Amino acid sequence: MADLKADFEQAQEDVQKLSSRPSNDDLLALYAHYKQATVGDVEGKRPGFTDLKGRAKYDAWAKLAGTKADTAMRGYIEKVNSLLDADS
Template structure:
């Protein structure tokens, strides 16, 4: 567990070294899995239709409802590793 948290923290640092911005789908994936790992299931109400970015983030996170924090961390780490290979 400690290694997983360390790898998760490392991935959060490494994602900032990307030289090319990932696409919106990848960004939403990272956001949702980070939030699920850090905060658990989605909280609050869904943003209004005029807040399209907030709404997309909320929806991406809501799709992960019930996913365990460890699983979300692993998927986040794997996604960052894949992005580092293609976006450096």
């Protein structure tokens, strides 16, 4: 788990090095995996229909409900690596 945590932290740094902004879908996937890995299952009320960004983030995170932290970390790392590969 220590290696996974180190890889997760490295991926957080690496994603900042992308030369272009990822798509909204990719950003939502990164957000959801990060939150699931660091916080756990989403809590609270789903944002209202006027908060489109908040609602999209909530929905993306909610899709990962029940996912273990280590699995979410791996998902985040894989997404960052695929973005880095596409960026080079």
